[in-house]
Amino acid sequence: MKILKVAADIEIEYVAMFMNITRLIGDTHKRYWISEYSKLCMPIPPRKEQKRIINATNAMFEKLDAIMESL
Numbered sequence: 001m002k003i004l005k006v007a008a009d010i011e012i013e014y015v016a017m018f019m020n021i022t023r024l025i026g027d028t029h030k031r032y033w034i035s036e037y038s039k040l041c042m043p044i045p046p047r048k049e050q051k052r053i054i055n056a057t058n059a060m061f062e063k064l065d066a067i068m069e070s071l
Contacts, residue, residue, distance in 0.1 A: 014050040018042050018055055 004010050022040060045053070 010044060011047065011050040011054060013054050014044075015042070017054065037061050 006015060019037065022037075040059070
């Protein structure tokens with residue numbers, strides 16, 4: 001997915017995380033942006049909250065990585 005422009009008050013990493021966890025089910029390799037992603041509503045909290053969500057998510061993934069390495 002390529003995002004060409006994001007509004008100044010939106011963190012690109014927040015958008016990327018949202019799109020990464022939003023699974024679109026399909027059995028083809030079609031381009032999903034126009035046909036599927038453009039229909040989604042994405043909640044956009046204030047920028048400070050976006051950053052908090054990004055930091056919390058990254059911290060959880062770091063902990064999960066540590067757990068996986070210890071197995």
